[in-house]
Amino acid sequence: MxxxxxxxxxxxxxxxxxxxxxxxxxxxxxxxxxxxxxxxxxxxxxxxxxxxxxxxxxxxxxxxxxxxxxGFIDAHVHFPQTRIIGSASGALLDWLERSVFPEEARFRDEGYAELVAAEFTGCLLASGTTTCVAFSSSCPGATDRLFRALEHAGLRGIAGLTLMDQNCPEALCVPRDEAIAAARDLAQRWHGAAAGLLEFAITPRFAPTCSRRLMESAAQLASDHGLPVQTHVAENPAEVEATLREHPWARDYVDVYDRVGLLTDRALLAHGIHLSPREWDRIAEARSSVVHCPDSNFFLGSGRMRLGDARSRAVPVALGSDVGAGRSFDMRRSMSSAFDNALCLGDRLPVADLFVMATQGTADAIGLGRTIxxxxxxxxxxxxxxxxxxxxxxxxxxxxxxxxxxxxxxxxxxxxxxxxxxxxxxx
Structure with a gap:
């Protein structure tokens, strides 16, 4: 298109x-x-x-x-998880091992990736989403197919090659030099494409599956080319423990990203459930944004993100479906889940605030607030x-x-x- x-x-x-x-x-x-x-x-x-x-x-x-x-804006969605919505196979780390990683390995087949990319964009369009911030798989060919599908659909999109070089299946593990070279090539091809509707994002999956050297190289690439960054943070207590075991040189989860250079004013940190006051303070100081994924948090039993912790520090908050742990591409489901999440914490969000969160609030958080x-x-x-x-x-x-x-x-x-x-x- x-x-x-x-x-x-x-x-x-x-x-x-x-x-x-x-x-x-x-x-x-x-x-x-x-x-x-x-x-x-x-x-x-x-x-x-x-x-x-x-x-x-x-x-x-x-x-x-x-x-x-x-149009609704989905600030956190996983393209390779389109076909595993509703796969209830445990909490975060178990779910990744049993459901996500086997499916993402299929995206080495570029024909399969192209087929699912068409389904993915079709789901976004049917749900009224006009802008997405998407994770691809760790396969460069699949990521290229995702960008082609977004361009063909006429959607506005920010997407990136998922970076993983440790603690993941061999089929998904891509060594640092190879992954950074692929990310650089994809950024040159797609960042600013479709008359500026498309952007490439540096996308480390999360700290446990990324070596320090990979994250440092990724941060340098983002800095050199002015690219946004997207990753996960503090979604699950076991994930937090795994992060600190893998990176004992950091004082906490946010400090991992901070020390390698990923914590910037263009960083989108998904979930942010189990963060300390110090971590919230540092996110605010760095002017990073947090993506609230309440439907996914309910489905995996990850916990409740406290919006008050972000709002009291003026941390921008975006809203994400987090498909496939999120159970619907429809951002109205995410708005409703955000209401339920707040209610569980003794708060009640005005319905107008929920609408704003899925539109102008998310646009502000992803750096497009003056545009859409x-x-x-x-x-x-x-x-x-x-x-x-x-x-x-x-x-x-x-x-x-x-x-x-x-x-x-x-x-x-x-x-x-x-x-x-x-x-x-x-x-």
Whole structure:
């Protein structure tokens, strides 16, 4: 699919619900019962205005009664785990050994990787996700197929070759020099591709499967080329213990990444459940972001991430499905799980905050907050059209059904930079 943008302004009509990138006070969202979303050259939003006859003289696509809202952003998802959703084989380390690693070994077959990549992007599109931050396998060919699939689908994506050079099956273990060379080649090919919709991320799986030298080389590559970093941290107590056994030179889990140079203002740390106050303080100081994966945390019994620990330190928090430990590609499931997670900790998140977390909040955390995440003038027009039952009216009702009763709301259309990507237009 071409990633070019509409040549002339056009408008989309519908109800409209969006976070506000910088809310002054009151509600963090804006709702218009009948709106025009005007998209101009470059796929940029020119206007968001209440509809009135004659307000726009160009082409208007009437999507009523659908609600226009920003496309969802999934900040942590595993492409090679697409086919093992729901594989309940134990806690994190057991689950990796029994379910994940055998499946990821299949991605040495590039034909298989290409097939699953098409399924993966199809699942994202059907769920209203327009941007993903994805782990590939440790196979460079599979990672190339993932980027090709993202480009073909017209999705915005950040993805990377999963780095592992120890404590993993031989079929997945790639020595440092070979892995770094492959990552460099993939970054040169794909970072900034599709007119900037695609980025390459340095992706150490997690500290137990990465040697210090591999992580140091990966950090240097990220620094040299201005690449984002994604990895896991403190998801499971046994994982934390394994990390410190493997890297006894570090004072704690976060210190491993800090000392090798991976803890930067472009780092995305998934989970962050079992972190000490010192670790939270250091994450805040480094201006790294944490990705909250509540559905996965419930499924593997990993624990409860305390949002308050992040918020009290102004640590940016993104939301991730973490498929395949997460049980759905639909970020509405992740929003609902985030509500449950907070409730288990004696907190109650306003439903508007959950919506913001999956859109503008995640965009901010992954470094795209000025580009996407809300429907406001100057941003790129990544949005979806969601159809609700007729009885669902008003901001509060829409938000409640979106987050807590997603089966009543259907994603009908998806757009990136104002271009339709779902349903797929004719070639």
């Amino acid at each position: 071409s990633s070019s943008s509409p040549r002339s302004p056009r408008a989309y009509r519908g109800r409209l619900l969006t976070p506000l990138a910088a809310p002054a006070s009151g509600s963090p969202v804006r709702f218009l019962d009948d709106a025009l979303l005007v998209v101009g050259e470059g796929g940029l939003i020119e206007q968001v205005i209440p509809f009135s006859p004659g307000a726009f003289r160009g082409l208007v696509l009437d999507l009523r009664p659908a609600v226009l809202m920003p 995440g809300s429907l406001e003038p100057g941003k790129e027009a990544d949005f979806i059209a969601v159809r609700f039952p007729e009885r669902v009216q008003g901001e509060a009702d829409l938000l409640n059904h979106l987050v807590f009763a997603p089966e009543t709301a259907t994603v009908r259309r998806s757009f990136v930079r104002g271009r339709p990507i779902h349903p797929r237009p004719p070639e």
